Amino acid sequence: MNRHRTTILVLLCAYAAGVSAQAHEHASHPAPEVLGSVTFATTCAASVQPRFERALALLHSFTYTEAEKGFRDVVAADPKCAIAHWGVAMSLYHQLWDAPAPADLAKGLAELDQARRLGTGSPRERAFIEAATVYYTDYEHVAPATRAKAYEQAMGDVAARFPDDPEAQIFHALALVATAPPTDRTHANQKRAADILEPLYRRYPQHPGLAHYLIHAYDSAELAPRGLDAARAYAKIAPSAPHALHMPSHVFTRLGDWNDSVASNLAARKAAHAAGDVGEELHAMDYLTYAYLQLGRDADAKRVVDDLAAMHGLGAGKFKIGYAANAMPVRYAIERRQWAEAAKLEPLPDSEPHVAAIVYWARAVGAARGKHPKDADADIAAIDASVAKLDAAGNAYWATQTRALADSARAWQLFANGKTDDAIAHLRKAADAEDAAEKLPVTPGPIVPAREQLGDLLLEAGRPADALREYKTALEGAPGRRGALTGAAQAAERSGDADAAKRYREPPSRS
Structure with a gap:
């Protein structure tokens, strides 16, 4: 199996099929797609690695529909790539928004079942798959909050098992933010998440998930001032993701920085409209x-x-x-x-x-x-x-x-x-x-x-x-x-x- 790590500044034009630079040298080209820099080692075919990491970058910016399409594209190109099925399932699990609908839960569980049946991937990949399966298992009978907490604990185990893997730590931190009790005004989960994310952010300043999840961790009156650096950076890290353009306004709103919030959401609304993302456009509006x-x-x-x-x-x-x-x-x-x-x-x-x-x-x-x-x-x-x-x-x-x-x-x-x-x-x-x-x-x-x-x-x-x-x-x-x-x-x-x-x-x- 081919194990490799590929760091990408995701550019759509870098892999778009059938494009001939010579044939279009005088044409008007759209701006490159910039989603940040993501690294995730897989045992999938080398040819799908850039596509996998592009889909993962989209996932980290909550561009869920496009992320799902990206992971499905990987599956089509490499049917043995089990971790891509995990990506599809994670694209259906909107951790900080509303719980998935029953139809999406059924789809996600089917993807994870397929990943497990394939039996491919490294022990680390299989650990990610098993952790996600915890959330989807018995969804008809177990409350979403209970399953979310079980997933957070499972990702904590993955993070402990692979302490040097940034993605394991990042996904655990996101799960901590997602399961933070709204009534905990000490913000214990958010502070734990920030303690995980801050050192990684200093090492990987172009990773979209790090800036994104720090903003969410600091989205409170107590912690908002700590989120300004991430807020100022995120839109520059992933300007092609409408949500990345919007997210800084969470901190700006907490601090009463209304002009900055206006600028952030004007950009986010325009990008979301262009992408046909009605939910994100309304959120910005x-x-x-x-x-x-x-x-x-x-x-x-x-x-x-x-x-x-x-x-x-x-x-x-x-x-x-x-x-x-x-x-x-x-x-x-x-x-x-x-x-x-x-x-x-x-x-x-x-x-x-x-x-x-x-x-x-x-x-x-x-x-x-x-x-x-x-x-x-x-x-x-x-x-x-x-x-x-x-x-x-x-x-x-x-x-x-x-x-x-x-x-x-x-x-x-x-x-x-x-x-x-x-x-x-x-x-x-x-x-x-x-x-x-x-x-x-x-x-x-x-x-x-x-x-x-x-x-x-x-x-x-x-x-x-x-x-x-x-x-x-x-x-x-x-x-x-x-x-x-x-x-x-x-x-x-x-x-x-x-x-x-x-x-x-x-x-x-x-x-």
Whole structure:
């Protein structure tokens, strides 16, 4: 068997079949495909090694559909290449997004079964295959989170068995980030992952997965400053991957670097559109809308929302698509405090319960804050029904987040009905629940953090000093949010603190 290691700066034009430079020397050629530098020793035919590593580079940038095609191309060219079947299965397992659908789980398991039947590959390759099989095994009866944890432990064993293999360490680190409990505010898994990734990143600065997964490891208010180097580098490492162009904005959003977030997501949106990747395009559009609104660029945000309205046939049942497509109009209405506009929004057909609940929340808040609190009844009931569905499905994370939406909506209805103390209690409950868990990577954050809403309610209730304390806390978790800064300035001014009011009105620019 041929064992070799080939380091590539992946260039599509380097292996495209049938291209004659002489025949096209006067033609206009597209820019080379640059995905970063990946090395993965295999026992497959030498002729497929560049294609395998290209597919792996795509996988590390979560360009899943193209990665799957790439690995299948390797299988077609070398039917005995077992590790390529592993690649197909890993392309179907979107670790930081939603769990694979049953059809994809069946496909992934079939690929791994085929890899095992082939019996080819080195002990290291077979270890990767066995670890992935742990995730897919008995998927009909074992919960996704349980299988994900088992896979993380299996990859930990692979990493320990092959301590000098960078890919074993990288995939283990990704699994640690993917299985980090959202309620662990110590970020223990993320810090473990970063401890693995940082030394490797210094050795392999062009590896796309290292920069990518460091950004995910540092995607929290506590750790975001550590992610700036990786954020600045990733888009340069793999500019042909739309997700690589978007990912820096996770750090920029955490730090309130809105101009950098806009630039990142404009590039990502353009690249995703060109690639026909609707999910990635919408993901970038959601972050872009969010950043525009924080900068007060409402007209630019409107253009993005209008572009969304022109996109037909969106598969809202897919979480990444459904979340962004439902959230953008909600952000646009609520951040601008257009309550009547918010009250008229409709969730997209087939939206998941926790996604549709965002729209029900906007409608309820719009009705309550627009002086029609009775009109919020049906939407609050719809949020409660969404919570019940999530509880029944065992989706604890989103049940908690959706329950916080219900408390927030009730708070504004109670406040509109003159029950201020009860309203404050409900919003404080929502804020505490929301603060207890990290956001998931598919969203830039809550539409309006409940802690910020609590500040708004206290300010409207004539308690500016209390409001200011809540705004300060809100800004610690979400720096640079326009609503919290404006509210804090008003609260400080009404509390007689002119210096603080000036600081909040003229915060130092981060970009």
